Amino acid sequence: MDAFPPLQTDRLMLRLFEESDIPELVQLAGDRDIAATTLRLPHPYSEAHARNWVEETNRRFRENESLELAVTRKSDGLLLGAAGLVFNHEFDNAELGYCIGKPFWGNGYAGEAAQALVLHGFDQLNLYRIHAHHFAGNKASGKVLENCGMVREGVLIQHIKKWGRYHDIILYGMLNPQTAS
Template sequence: MIYRAAEKTIETERLMLRLFTEADAPEVSLLCNNYALYKSTLNLPYPYTLDCALSWISTHPQNFEDNRLYEFAITDKISGQLYGAIGLSNRSQHQNGEMAYWIGEPYWGNGYGTEAAQAIIEFAFQEKNYHRVYAQYFLSNPASGKIMEKCGMSYEGTLKNHVYKNGTFEDIVFYGLINPQH
């Protein structure tokens, strides 16, 4: 993982994590306007319009600048193809943050989520000196949990029937990781 602070980019073997731009909005809208993605995420609206994408992207620069939330586009390092998004909140008073991500359905199963998550965890620990990173997923979306496990995160608990979505209650599963340098 190579972090370039001036450009706000993170480079991995196959990926470039970078800030979103307005030019990404049509592709974000296309990838997010997907029921399969919507049902496995907590806060993604559906349908997901171009205005949703533009509104979401418009918040990123200030959040990053204020060290509130670091949100990156997950893109192919060579072609620039947008695969998804990954974000990391900053709870500085507790020296931790929550990692969240989504990958567009056409790109599922290629390891992009795992590669991006590993990079964000390194970013949190090495660049931002977090003590802990945590993440959560719907029990009905075990693929997201596999990403967390592959990144070395540990199961911390399940909140039963914690979220009501699509006419049903969903269990939320929590994973976390302590900075090995602390």
């Protein structure tokens, strides 16, 4: 598969991760508040974790398993976070995920990145459905999904155990408005 031409939004450029992202990635992903509302992000987060992330997201892209991108700010190239789609080709669907570094919260960046991926997933990749989930307490994440047009589909009660506590998981999804019957 060829290199991915970055997705552009008003303020953002979403591109594949590069080795040069590793130092900023360690800083952003190492924040405890980021790990607290994500399922699989290791904490503490080392340079080896960041290197593995860069290599694995590029491998998964090449093998068409996912499109997991660095969210960067157009004006200065700064790495803000990550956003991506993980494909289930058998069912023509994908799971949307995103994460924005704490210093950049509250600027609409997650919403802008999520919206770009939803549009790309439906218009360019012809996905039939995109879904997502978040920890029940993560109200900002629910808002990001609703702003993308996703509908709350249900709750998995006490489904996840994180740092010794059980959490409800809220499920969201939407169908491709152009192809869904």
